[in-house]
Amino acid sequence: MVEIIKCGLGVDSNWTSPLVSLDVSYNTKFHGSIPASMGNLTSMKILNLYGARFNGPIPQTLGDLDRLAELLLGLNQLSGTVNFEMFARVKNLQYLSLGENFLTISLQSKGNCTFPRLKALMLPSCNLTKFPYFLTSSAELDTLQLSRNKIEGRIPEFFWRVWRDTLADLDLSFNSIT
Numbered sequence: 434m435v436e437i438i439k440c441g442l443g444v445d446s447n448w449t450s451p452l453v454s455l456d457v458s459y460n461t462k463f464h465g466s467i468p469a470s471m472g473n474l475t476s477m478k479i480l481n482l483y484g485a486r487f488n489g490p491i492p493q494t495l496g497d498l499d500r501l502a503e504l505l506l507g508l509n510q511l512s513g514t515v516n517f518e519m520f521a522r523v524k525n526l527q528y529l530s531l532g533e534n535f536l537t538i539s540l541q542s543k544g545n546c547t548f549p550r551l552k553a554l555m556l557p558s559c560n561l562t563k564f565p566y567f568l569t570s571s572a573e574l575d576t577l578q579l580s581r582n583k584i585e586g587r588i589p590e591f592f593w594r595v596w597r598d599t600l601a602d603l604d605l606s607f608n609s610i611t
Contacts, residue, residue, distance in 0.1 A: 454479040458505065461486050467511075472497040483530060484508040491515050491536070496522060503528040507555055514539050517565070521546045532557035532578065540565055549573070557581045557604070564589055571595070576602040584608040 452474050457463055464486040471480070472494020478501060488510040495504065496519035504523070507530035514537045520526065527550050531538065537560040546567040548554075553576035554568075561582040568574070569591050577600065588610060592600070 450474060451476050453477060454481075456481040457485050458482065459484040463487060465489070467492055467495075467506075469494045471495065474498065475500065477501060478525075479503040481505040482509065487511060489513070491519075491531075493519050496520055499523055499525075501526055502550075505530045506534070507531060508533040510534065511536055513537070515559075517541075517567075518546055520548075524548075525550055527551060528553045530555040532559055534558070536560070542566065546570075552576065554578070568592075569595055573599055575599050578602070578604040579608070580604045580606040582608050584610060587611055 453476050455474070455477065456479065458481045466489035467482065467487050469492040472492060475498065477498045480495070480498070480501060481503065483505040486509065490513035491506065491511055499522045501523050502525050504526065505528065511534040515531065516539045518541065520529070526548055529551065532555050538556060540561070540563065543566055547570035548567055549570055550573060551571040552573050554571070554574065555576070555578040557578050558581040561579060561584055563584060564579070572595055574596055584605070585608070588605070
């Protein structure tokens, strides 16, 4: 059974529950930090905080939600540096949105992150300077938004090889790509 809660929850709560889906998108009554205790929601499959008014850093504990399929944190006022490796254990991740915040995404040159089920990755305005290395493992990707970053150079050859049959939406605007 999927539980969906829209609005009405205090963000200062100590989050423990068998909750599977939480959607407070576009609810401007939410503000403050995302509680680190949200990492206790180990049954969570969908966490949609898109367009709310959360601020501060993304808690490292969200990387403990290994059942997540959708993590939508875009269009908030989140800040700080996000070590992308925190999501390495989230192998079922299909939709990830972190853009339109005040974040800097930190990517290792080579790491052990793979996202084999990833269908949509939205990282606009995340201060990226290069294409994420893990994209080669995301053969099901159909949406990739990396606009308004600081990516320079050529589009990697693997873009056309890996997503030849899947990629439908590609936004690389406002970078320095040749």
